[in-house]
Amino acid sequence: MPAISCGHPQVGEPGRSRVVRSIRWHGVGALGLLASAVSFGAPATGPAGVAELAREVRNKGWIAYGNFRARGDMDLYLMRPDGSDSRKITDTPDMHEGAPQFSPDGRKLLYRRVRRTTKLEHRRFGFQGRVIIANADGSDPVAIGEVGEHPWACWSPDSKQVSCLTLEGIQIVDLATEKVVRTLPRKGIYEHLYWSPDGKWFCGVANTYGGKWTVVRLNAETGQTNPLFRPPGGQAEGQSRGSDISRGLECAPDWFPDAKRVLFSRRPHRPEGHSWTQLWMASADGKHVRPVHAEEGRHLYGGTVSPDGKYVLFSRAVWHDRGGQVSVLQMGLTRRHDVPTFSGEGNRFQEAFPNAKRVPVLGLPAGLEPDWTYANVKEKESP
Numbered sequence: 001m002p003a004i005s006c007g008h009p010q011v012g013e014p015g016r017s018r019v020v021r022s023i024r025w026h027g028v029g030a031l032g033l034l035a036s037a038v039s040f041g042a043p044a045t046g047p048a049g050v051a052e053l054a055r056e057v058r059n060k061g062w063i064a065y066g067n068f069r070a071r072g073d074m075d076l077y078l079m080r081p082d083g084s085d086s087r088k089i090t091d092t093p094d095m096h097e098g099a100p101q102f103s104p105d106g107r108k109l110l111y112r113r114v115r116r117t118t119k120l121e122h123r124r125f126g127f128q129g130r131v132i133i134a135n136a137d138g139s140d141p142v143a144i145g146e147v148g149e150h151p152w153a154c155w156s157p158d159s160k161q162v163s164c165l166t167l168e169g170i171q172i173v174d175l176a177t178e179k180v181v182r183t184l185p186r187k188g189i190y191e192h193l194y195w196s197p198d199g200k201w202f203c204g205v206a207n208t209y210g211g212k213w214t215v216v217r218l219n220a221e222t223g224q225t226n227p228l229f230r231p232p233g234g235q236a237e238g239q240s241r242g243s244d245i246s247r248g249l250e251c252a253p254d255w256f257p258d259a260k261r262v263l264f265s266r267r268p269h270r271p272e273g274h275s276w277t278q279l280w281m282a283s284a285d286g287k288h289v290r291p292v293h294a295e296e297g298r299h300l301y302g303g304t305v306s307p308d309g310k311y312v313l314f315s316r317a318v319w320h321d322r323g324g325q326v327s328v329l330q331m332g333l334t335r336r337h338d339v340p341t342f343s344g345e346g347n348r349f350q351e352a353f354p355n356a357k358r359v360p361v362l363g364l365p366a367g368l369e370p371d372w373t374y375a376n377v378k379e380k381e382s383p
Contacts, residue, residue, distance in 0.1 A: 049360035057081040057311060057333065057362070061374035062136075064089075064109060065331065065367035066098035073116050074098050074368075076109075076138060078377060081311075081333060083364045087379065089138025096120055096129070099369045102136060103159040104197065106375020109134050110155060110162070113143070126152035126165070126191060133175070136377045144178060152191065157199040165193040170202060170218075187218055187225045192252055196220075198259040201284065203228070205251050213249040215264045217284050228253070228262055230286040237290040238340060238355050250280075254304050260284055263292065263303045263312070278349075279303045279314060291340040294349045295361075305336070307374040312336050315368060331364035 060081050066074050074096040079086035090097045092113070098120070100111045114120060114129030131150045134141035144150060144162075150173060152165040164171045165186060170193065172182040186193075189204035196202065202218040209216070209227040218225045229250060231237070253264040262284060267277040277299040279292040292312060293300065302315040313333050334341065340356040342349050350356050 050362055053333070053335065053360050053362045054082040058084065060311075061307065061372060062377045063313065063331075063364075063370050063372050064100040064102060065370040066096075066100065066111075067365070067367050074120070076100055076111060077367070078137070079365070081306075081313075081372070082362065086365065090141075097132070099125055100371050101155060102371050102373040102375070103155050104157055105159045106373045106377070107136055108159060109136050109138065110153060113141075126193075131162075136373070136375060137379060144175065152193045152204075154194050156195055157197055163193060163195050163202065165189060165191070165204065184218075184220065185223050187216070187223060189216065189218065194253060194255060196255050196259040197257055201259065203253040203255065203262050205253070211249070213251055215250040215253045215262065215282075217262070217286075226286055228264065228282040228284070228286045229266070229280075229289055231289040236280075236353075237288060238353050239290075240352055240354055252301055252303065256281070256305050257307060257309050263305055265299075265301050265303060266291075267299075277301060279312060291349075291353060291356075292336065293334060293359075293361075294340070294342045294356075296342070296345045296348065298344075300332075302331075302369055304370060304372055306372050310336055313370050313372055315370065329366055329368065331367045331370055333362040333364060334359055 058080055062078050063081055064076060064078055066076055068074050071093060073093055075088055075092070076090045076097050077086055077088050094116050096114045096116055097111055100109055102109055110131065110133050112125060112129045113132045118128060120128065127148060130147050131144040131153045132141045133144055150162060150164045153162040155162060160175060162173050162175060164173055168183060169186050170184040171180045173179065174181050188206040188208035190207060191205050193202055193204040200220055202220060203215060204218070206214050206216045208214060208225070215228045216225045217228060229248070248266050248268040250264050250266045253262050255262055260283065261281055263279060263281050265277050266280040268275050276294070276296060278294040279300045280289065281292050282289040295316065297318065299317040300314050301317060304313050305311070306313065311333060313331065316330050316332055337357060337359065340353045341359040342356055343359060343361045
């Protein structure tokens with residue numbers, strides 16, 4: 001699902017805004033393989049809270065994700081939500097395979113396959129390589145279209161079509177015939193296009209409403225759009241008076257199962273210096289907005305909601321002063337609460353949101369672009 005980084009500018013540097021360059025997936029490599037040994041989540045609320053969360057989610061379906069192997073290519077993996085029963089479902093030394101999406105019915109898996117010699121860049125991965133559709137266990141992969149076709153392909157609610165974000169507009173492609181059956185104006189959306197579970201809306205990142213990084217909703221019938229961060233008075237729900245988070249950069253949206261809310265990454269602008277990307281949620285009309293989860297010292301990307309809406313899965317990035325290169329990527333999972341949550345140090349976050357709650361976060365292996373299904377994915381048979 002939604003992605004690891006948005007190429008956000010780092011704000012607050014004297015005299016300029018230094019752009020964080022797009023993460024090159026090939027640059028994560030061995031560092032990503034080491035991330036599973038790094039513990040981020042447990043100390044804040046104690047190992048018991050994390051262990052309880054692990055037991056709670058253990059049998060709640062499967063998570064698909066991409067990760068680099070020691071030989072340098074990215075493959076796809078499946079695991080239980082507590083990190084157990086991990087198994088590799090692709091093995092193509094000359095290719096990268098990433099950005100998995102389970103079909104809504106849980107039977108299929110859509111992903112992109114890119115030549116290993118290609119530089120995988122987050123902001124371009126939706127345009128790179130070929131779309132592949134396989135069974136949910138990775139078996140019987142079939143290429144859909146040619147290299148570069150069907151950019152930002154995303155499942156329709158009935159699993160029979162995909163939406164694609166092209167220069168001509170948002171194209172709806174019938175998978176049985178591979179024909180374009182409809183085209184809609186894209187209204188400034190340029191990446192991370194996702195179709196709502198009820199089929200009535202799209203969301204994506206657009207260069208409209210006064211910003212280059214604005215998450216918007218688009219009506220699939222009328223083409224009308226609205227921004228998702230437009231709370232009354234510029235104040236998020238639960239925000240303390242005197243704190244200013246009205247400006248910020250948004251990316252990587254994903255729908256809640258009810259199609260009434262959207263999860264996205266947001267980096268609030270802080271005049272005093274560097275800020276960290278947080279997970280936020282908004283009602284689809286943009287009027288009810290608040291943070292979901294924050295971690296001081298880590299950027300949170302790739303957020304996706306569990307199929308029942310009770311949990312949030314994401315990737316964490318720790319940055320060092322090396323031109324914005326990611327040093328550690330690790331997936332994390334936590335419960336979704338009715339108030340903003342955080343783990344680790346949270347003084348600055350609590351100043352802005354006094355009702356914020358410290359919660360356990362289950363640290364998972366290194367991984368990119370995770371997606372979650374409650375369907376029963378059986379292990380594919382060996383040839």
